[in-house]
Amino acid sequence: xxxxxxxxxxxxxxxxxxxxxxxxxxxxxxxxxxxxxxxxxxxxxxxxxxxxxxxxxxxxxxxxxxxxxxxxxxxxxxxxxxxxxxxxxxxxxxxxxxxxxxxxxxxxxxxxxxxxxxxxxxxxxxxxxxxxxxxxxxxxxxxxxxxxxxxxxxxxxxxxxxxxxxxxxxxxxxxxxxxxxxxxxxxxxxxxxxxxxxxxxxxxxxxxxxxxxxxxxxxxxxxxxxxxxxxxxxxxxxxxxxxxxxxxxxxxxxxxxxxxxxxxxxxxxxxxxxxxxxxxxxxxxxxxxxxxxxxxxxxxxxxxxxxxxxxxxxxxxxxxxxxxxxxxxxx
Amino acid sequence: xxxxxxxxxxxxxxxxxxxxxxxxxxxxxxxxxxxxxxxxxxxxxxxxxxxxxxxxxxxxxxxxxxxxxxxxxxxxxxxxxxxxxxxxxxxxxxxxxxxxxxxxxxxxxxxxxxxxxxxxxxxxxxxxxxxxxxxxxxxxxxxxxxxxxxxxxxxxxxxxxxxxxxxxxxxxxxxxxxxxxxxxxxxxxxxxxxxxxxxxxxxxxxxxxxxxxxxxxxxxxxxxxxxxxxxxxxxxxxxxxxxxxxxxxxxxxxxxxxxxxxxxxxxxxxxxxxxxxxxxxxxxxxxxxxxxxxxxxxxxxxxxxxxxxxxxxxxxxxxxxxxxxxxx
Numbered sequence: 239x240x241x242x243x244x245x246x247x248x249x250x251x252x253x254x255x256x257x258x259x260x261x262x263x264x265x266x267x268x269x270x271x272x273x274x275x276x277x278x279x280x281x282x283x284x285x286x287x288x289x290x291x292x293x294x295x296x297x298x299x300x301x302x303x304x305x306x307x308x309x310x311x312x313x314x315x316x317x318x319x320x321x322x323x324x325x326x327x328x329x330x331x332x333x334x335x336x337x338x339x340x341x342x343x344x345x346x347x348x349x350x351x352x353x354x355x356x357x358x359x360x361x362x363x364x365x366x367x368x369x370x371x372x373x374x375x376x377x378x379x380x381x382x383x384x385x386x387x388x389x390x391x392x393x394x395x396x397x398x399x400x401x402x403x404x405x406x407x408x409x410x411x412x413x414x415x416x417x418x419x420x421x422x423x424x425x426x427x428x429x430x431x432x433x434x435x436x437x438x439x440x441x442x443x444x445x446x447x448x449x450x451x452x453x454x455x456x457x458x459x460x461x462x463x464x465x466x467x468x469x470x471x472x473x474x475x476x477x478x479x480x481x482x483x484x485x486x487x488x489x490x491x492x493x494x495x496x497x498x499x500x501x502x503x504x505x506x507x508x509x510x511x512x513x514x515x516x517x518x519x520x521x522x523x524x525x526x527x528x529x530x531x532x533x534x535x536x537x538x539x540x541x542x543x544x545x546x547x548x549x550x551x552x553x554x555x556x557x558x559x560x561x562x563x564x565x566x567x568x569x
Numbered sequence: 570x571x572x573x574x575x576x577x578x579x580x581x582x583x584x585x586x587x588x589x590x591x592x593x594x595x596x597x598x599x600x601x602x603x604x605x606x607x608x609x610x611x612x613x614x615x616x617x618x619x620x621x622x623x624x625x626x627x628x629x630x631x632x633x634x635x636x637x638x639x640x641x642x643x644x645x646x647x648x649x650x651x652x653x654x655x656x657x658x659x660x661x662x663x664x665x666x667x668x669x670x671x672x673x674x675x676x677x678x679x680x681x682x683x684x685x686x687x688x689x690x691x692x693x694x695x696x697x698x699x700x701x702x703x704x705x706x707x708x709x710x711x712x713x714x715x716x717x718x719x720x721x722x723x724x725x726x727x728x729x730x731x732x733x734x735x736x737x738x739x740x741x742x743x744x745x746x747x748x749x750x751x752x753x754x755x756x757x758x759x760x761x762x763x764x765x766x767x768x769x770x771x772x773x774x775x776x777x778x779x780x781x782x783x784x785x786x787x788x789x790x791x792x793x794x795x796x797x798x799x800x801x802x803x804x805x806x807x808x809x810x811x812x813x814x815x816x817x818x819x820x821x822x823x824x825x826x827x828x829x830x831x832x833x834x835x836x837x838x839x840x841x842x843x844x845x846x847x848x849x850x851x852x853x854x855x856x857x858x859x860x861x862x863x864x865x866x867x868x869x870x871x872x873x874x875x876x877x878x879x880x881x882x883x884x885x886x887x888x889x890x891x892x893x894x895x896x897x
Contacts, residue, residue, distance in 0.1 A: 300778055333781035340779075345772035350794045350869055359790075360780040393870040409780065 246273040246314075247416055247449050248297070248336075253311035255289075255296050258304065262521035266292040268473035269311065274417065279443065279450045281460035281481070283496070284470030287517050290453045291341070293470070294421045297451070298338050299328050316416070334364040336417040337410040339439075342426045343402035347394040353380070353405045354390030357412055364413045379408040383438060400431035404438065411442055418443070418450045424459060436462055457500060461485065466553075469493050472518055472528035475547075479554030489556040491533045527559065535560055570866070570873075577862065581855040588851040589641065589844065593634050596840045602626075603650050603838040624650075637844070646848070647841030651834075656845035659830065664849065666736065667819070667826035671811040673746045678753035678807055683800065686761025690796075691788060693766065701758060708755025713814050717748040717821045734823035745822045749814040753807035760803045765796040798869050805861035809854050 251271045257264035267289040274280050284290050295301045296308060299320055313320040315335065323331065337360075340346040348356060357376035361367060367375070377387035383404040394402055403423060410418055420439065424432040440463050443450050452464055460467050461481065468478035469492065477490040488494050495513035515532040518524055524531060530540035537559060545562045547555040604620040605612070621627050625636060640647060646656035689698040724744060725733035732741050768774065769792050777787045816828030823829070827846055834842035866873040 298779055300775060329781040329783065331781070332779055338779045340772060340776060342772060346776045348773040348777070348791050348795070349871060351791070352870075359777075359782065363781050393874070395871045396874065406776070409776070 245275065247276045247278075247316060248274040248451075249312075249314045250297070251312045251314070253293070253296060253313060254309045255292050255301055255306060256309050257292075257306045259521075264305075264520045265523055266306075266473055266520060267296065268523070270468075270470070270473070270475045271311075272468055272475065272478065274449050274451060276416070277443075277447045277449055278466065279452055279464045281464035281467040282451055282453045282470060283455065283457060283460055283467060285455055285517060287520065288470040289473040289520075290455075290470055291421055292473075294338065294419045294451070294453055297419055298332060298336065299323070300332075300338075330364065333360045333415070334413045335415055336419060337413070337415045339403075339406050339410045339418060339420040339423045341422040343399055343406050344426065346406050347402055349394055352391050352393055353397070354392075357405070357408050360409055360412045375412065376408075379412050380405070382411070382442070383408045398431075399427055400435060403427060403431075403435050407435070407439060407442070411446060411448075414446055414448075416449060418448050419453070420450060421453045422455070423452075424456070425454070432459075439463065457496060469496070472523060473520065474528065474544075474557065476529065476558070477554075477556045479551070483551055483554040487551060487554065489550055489554070489561060490529075490558050491535050491560075492529045495532075527557075574859070574863070577859050581852070581859075584855060585848065585851055586638075588848060589638065590634070592844050592847045593637060594630075596843060597630055597633070599838070601838045603840060606838050607650055641848075646845040649834075649842050650839045651837055651842075656841045659842060660827065660845055660849050663825055663827050663830050666824060667812065667815050667828060670742070670745055670749060670815050670818070670824070670826060671808060673742060674750035674753060674811045674814070675804065675808045677746060677750045678757050678811075679804060682754045682757030683761050683797075686758045686800075687765055687788065687793070687796075689758065689762040690765035690769065698762075701762075705755040705758045708751045709759075711751065713748055713752060714817050714821060716751055717744070717818055720744045720748055721821070736824050741822075741824075745815075745818045745824060748821075749811050749818050752814070753804075753811060756807055757800065757803055761796065761800050764799050765792060768792045768796040771795070794868060798865065801861060801864050801868065805857055808857060812850060812853065 250273070252269045253267055253271070254265075254269050255267040257266055270289075270293065272280065282290050282293065292301065292306070295306075297313060297320075299313075301308065308321055311321075315331070320328070320331065347353065354373055354376045357379050358369070358372035361372040361375045362369065365372075365375075373390065377390050380387050380390060385401060385404055385408075389397075394405070397405065403426075407423075418439075423439065424435050427435060436459060439450070442448075450463075452459065454460060464481055466479065467481050467484050468475045469484070469490065470476070471492050477484065477488075477493045484493065485497075488497060492513070495511075498511040499513060501510055513532055518528050518531065524541060526539075526541040526543055527533070527545055530536045533540065539559050545557050545559045547557050548561045549555050550561055602617070602621070604617045604624060604626060608617055608620060625633060628636075637647070644657075646660070648655055649659055652659065685701050689701045692698055721733045721744065724731045731744055733744070735741060769788075774787060774791055777791045782790075813828075815824075815826055816832065818824070819826045819828035820832055827850065831843055831846040833839075834846065
């Protein structure tokens with residue numbers, strides 16, 4: 239995976255984030271590595287509690303501290319290691335070079351400030367402009383996300399959920415960042431609005447040539463917008479690769495399980511096949527592969543050591559004992 | 570908005586009528602004879618009886634209450650039994666003193682309570698936070714009258730820095746204001762702290778951080794306005810309790826305000842003054858509540874929209890329609 243290190247916009251290596259709480263150390267993210275190229279969209283997929291949001295906050299350097307801490311690893315963005323930036327440098331990174339779209343648009347906007355002011359704020363922080371100019375820019379951004387500029391003076395409660403998410407997108411795009419981290423941007427929205435918002439994000443991403451990390455648990459969303467996908471489980475990336483590879487040449491038992499639990503129109507099945515069991519407790523992870531307790535192909539080796547990533551096809555990596563063996567056999 | 574204000578003012582009328590009924594009934598059943606108090610121990614039984622008849626004290630309850638209410642609707646609170654002056658005049662002479670005490674105390678509580686509360690929340694579990702929390706706990710638990718006496722003991726008797734009683738200049742306000750505001754400072758500090766702690770964990774604060782905003786501006790621009798909404802209610806309640814705290818403190822510091830006037834009037838069975846005093850305090854409470862509610866609308870646009878909605882019912886529909894039609 240390191241082959242693109244020099245050219246990548248964002249390159250994460252061995253990122254480990256833990257929350258130190260009274261009831262134990264929550265191992266939210268455990269040594270994940272991935273790259274994002276300029277203009278590329280990476281899907282980060284996993285169920286609730288897989289560490290997706292923590293990863294996103296880590297990339298923004300916004301992990302709540304205390305109790306959260308980046309224990310290990312580097313996040314290299316445009317050649318700079320984010321974990322080594324001081325407060326001032328971080329502030330100029332946030333919002334201008336990378337920005338984040340949050341999960342719940344209902345709570346992501348300040349209820350007592352007009353949306354115009356909230357968009358103008360980010361413009362004013364990063365560009366040396368007057369308040370009036372910032373507001374003009376905000377009006378332009380509103381139009382860009384499909385909201386009439388007259389609504390600049392309205393408050394968040396006067397907008398519907400989908401409209402609020404458009405405002406959040408406008409804030410994220412206002413300073414034309416290189417990277418957008420979208421943390422489940424459509425989860426809180428109706429299906430019809432979801433499609434609209436995704437469409438808008440895709441369009442704007444292409445227009446602004448922005449790279450994007452799309453965090454979601456919805457494989458349909460991934461198929462629609464992503465170029466690459468990384469499947470997360472219990473704070474690790476268990477499988478990653480180009481989207482066609484993952485969808486057509488699924489390797490990891492967990493990814494297979496995810497696809498099996500999706501309803502399909504083409505093949506009629508009596509019952510969907512859920513993955514049995516629950517994700518392991520992040521304060522008490524099993525020593526080997528974290529998926530072993532739920533895995534239908536579990537062997538003795540699974541519970542003793544954590545498998546290393548194996549490249550099964552160009553760019554397609556899997557962390558599973560099954561493929562580790564076959565790779566050994568080939569060698 | 571204007572309709573809302575008018576409606577709120579109209580609602581206070583039944584409240585005030587209720588207050589007159591309760592206080593009138595209480596005074597009716599209170600032991601002691603005003604006529605005897607006025608004439609003194611030397612007067613004969615006949616003289617007292619004559620005065621009672623003249624003052625209408627022998628009339629049945631409903632007649633007396635009816636007469637009182639009739640006068641009240643003409644703006645007449647009656648005359649003081651002791652001085653013979655109209656009660657309105659007596660109140661107006663003393664009200665400014667009490668109001669000043671309450672306003673100063675409230676201002677002091679806000680000036681100290683809100684910043685300390687904010688700092689406490691922002692630096693949660695720091696030494697400052699722990700000290701502030703401890704002092705706030707003390708402020709709430711120490712009774713006002715005890716604190717007043719301790720203040721007199723330390724600053725007037727022992728150190729001789731400040732006057733203990735009377736009201737002849739600004740320095741006479743210091744001890745009473747501290748004594749009255751101790752509870753409010755503590756309450757406002759605690760309320761601001763907890764409200765602020767809740768707000769700074771909200772998603773929109775994280776959004777502001779993700780924008781690259783500085784911590785100081787996040788607190789002043791985003792957190793404070795949201796955190797102050799519940800604090801405003803508490804300030805209102807504290808202002809009101811500052812007025813009742815004035816009753817005790819005016820007595821201790823011998824300050825000629827409404828509180829002292831009422832305590833003296835109760836002792837002298839000076840019914841009109843007691844009733845007038847209670848009524849004026851109830852009126853002030855109502856006005857204060859109205860101001861607080863209006864302040865809400867000023868701070869929280871969600872409430873303002875609600876008021877506006879009552880006025881022009883077509884507007885929200887337009888907004889909703891306009892909101893959903895737009896698409897990418």
